[in-house]
Amino acid sequence: MTQNLFQPIAVGPFDLPHRVVMAPLTRSRAGQPGDVPTGLNIEYYRQRASAALIITEATQISRQGQGYAWTPGIYSQAQVDAWRQVADAVHDADGLIFMQLWHVGRVSHPSFQPDGALPVAPSALPVPGRTFIVDANGEGTWGEIPVPQELTIQGIQAIVEDYRQAARKALQAGMDGVEIHAGNGYLIDQFINSQSNQRQDAYGGDYRNRARLLLEVVEAVVEEVGAERVGVRLTPMGRFMGMGDDTPEATFGYIVEALNRYGLAYLHLVEPMMVGTVKDEQVDPRWDLIIGQLREAWSGVLILAGGYDAQTAETALANGRADLIAFGRPFIANPDLPRRLREGLPLNLPDAASFFGGDHRGYTDYPLHG
Numbered sequence: 001m002t003q004n005l006f007q008p009i010a011v012g013p014f015d016l017p018h019r020v021v022m023a024p025l026t027r028s029r030a031g032q033p034g035d036v037p038t039g040l041n042i043e044y045y046r047q048r049a050s051a052a053l054i055i056t057e058a059t060q061i062s063r064q065g066q067g068y069a070w071t072p073g074i075y076s077q078a079q080v081d082a083w084r085q086v087a088d089a090v091h092d093a094d095g096l097i098f099m100q101l102w103h104v105g106r107v108s109h110p111s112f113q114p115d116g117a118l119p120v121a122p123s124a125l126p127v128p129g130r131t132f133i134v135d136a137n138g139e140g141t142w143g144e145i146p147v148p149q150e151l152t153i154q155g156i157q158a159i160v161e162d163y164r165q166a167a168r169k170a171l172q173a174g175m176d177g178v179e180i181h182a183g184n185g186y187l188i189d190q191f192i193n194s195q196s197n198q199r200q201d202a203y204g205g206d207y208r209n210r211a212r213l214l215l216e217v218v219e220a221v222v223e224e225v226g227a228e229r230v231g232v233r234l235t236p237m238g239r240f241m242g243m244g245d246d247t248p249e250a251t252f253g254y255i256v257e258a259l260n261r262y263g264l265a266y267l268h269l270v271e272p273m274m275v276g277t278v279k280d281e282q283v284d285p286r287w288d289l290i291i292g293q294l295r296e297a298w299s300g301v302l303i304l305a306g307g308y309d310a311q312t313a314e315t316a317l318a319n320g321r322a323d324l325i326a327f328g329r330p331f332i333a334n335p336d337l338p339r340r341l342r343e344g345l346p347l348n349l350p351d352a353a354s355f356f357g358g359d360h361r362g363y364t365d366y367p368l369h370g
C-alpha cells in the first residue's frame with residue numbers, strides 16, 4: 001500500500017500530484033569544454049519527469065565552486081542555454097524541476113580553480129578525502145585535496161553574490177526553483193560544522209556565526225527568485241569529508257528556526273541511511289532524535305531522503321515524519337519509479353560502477369517497466 005505516497009501536496013506555488021521526489025544526483029556527464037549539459041543529459045531528465053519534483057544534480061555556481069570532473073555549472077550563457085533545454089523537456093512531460101546550487105568549498109583541486117589557485121574554505125585545515133580530477137590524458141582519476149586557503153570576508157561576500165547570480169540564471173534557464181545545497185561536507189556545511197570552521201570573525205565560533213553564510217545565501221537567493229521557489233538541503237550529523245559538530249542539536253535547531261522566517265518552498269533533510277556507502281559505526285546514534293526534533297521545529301514542507309523504499313517511505317509519511325520522500329539510487333535505475341511504487345512493480349537495481357562519468361550506459365538505458 002502506498003496511499004500516502006500518492007496524495008497530492010502543494011509545495012510553494014506548485015501542486016504536486018504525489019510525494020515521490022527525485023533526489024539530487026551527481027552523474028558527472030556534462031559536456032566539455034565548458035561543463036554544459038548535453039542532449040544525453042536532457043534525455044536523462046526527460047525520462048524521469050514523472051517525479052513529483054526533480055532536483056537536479058548539484059550544479060556549481062562558479063568555477064571556484066567546482067570540485068569534481070565533468071559536473072555541470074550555471075554561470076556561463078552556454079550553460080543557461082543548455083539547461084533551458086533540460087527544463088523545457090521536463091515541462092513538456094508535465095514535470096517540475098528545481099536546480100541544486102553547489103559550491104564545494106575545500107573539496108576541490110587547483111586544476112578546477114581559476115588560475116590554479118588553492119580551493120577556498122572557512123579555515124585552512126587538512127581535508128580527509130579525495131576528489132575526482134582529469135589527468136593529462138583527459139581521463140578521470142582520484143586527486144589529493146590540498147590544504148585550502150581561508151576565505152576573506154570579501155571572498156565570502158563574492159560567493160554570496162555568486163549564489164544570487166546562479167539563482168537568477170537558473171530561473172532564466174526555465175527552472176521552477178532552486179535548492180541550496182547546504183550539506184554533504186561542501187562549502188556551506190564546512191561553515192556550519194565546528195570541526196571544519198575555526199574562524200574567529202563573524203562567520204565562526206558560535207553556531208549563530210557558523211550559520212551566517214547559509215542565512216546570507218538564503219537571503220540573497222530569496223531576494224532574487226522569491227522564497228516559494230527556494231528549498232534548502234541539510235545533512236545534520238553527516239560525517240562526509242570531515243564534518244562534525246560539537247553541538248548538533250543547538251546548531252541545526254537554530255538553523256531550522258532561522259529558516260522558518262523565510263517561508264521557503266521546503267526543507268530537505270538527509271538521513272544517514274546510505275546503505276552500502278556509510279558504515280554503521282560512522283552513523284551518530286543521535287541522528288534519529290535530531291531529525292524528529294527538526295521535524296517538530298520546522299513549520300513548512302519537509303522532504304526526507306536516505307535509504308527509503310516504498311514501505312519505509314509510506315510509514316514515514318503516515319507517521320508525519322516527512323511530507324515528501326526523495327529517492328536517489330532507485331531513481332537512477334528506475335526512470336518510471338513513481339509508477340513502479342504505485343503499482344508495486346519490481347525495481348531495476350542500480351549499477352554503482354556507472355554512477356559517475358561515462359556515457360549512456362547506466363544513465364539513460366535503464367528500462368521502463370513493460
Ligand code: FNR
Nearest residue numbers: 023024025026057058305306307308327328329355
Ligand atoms: C548522491 N547524493 C547527492 N546529494 C546531493 O545533495 N547532491 C548531489 O549531487 C548528490 N549526488 C549523488 C550522486 C550519487 C550517485 C549518489 C548515490 C548520491 C545523495 C542523494 O541525493 C541521496 O541523499 C542519497 O543517495 C540517499 O538516498 P537513496 O539513494 O538511498 O535513495
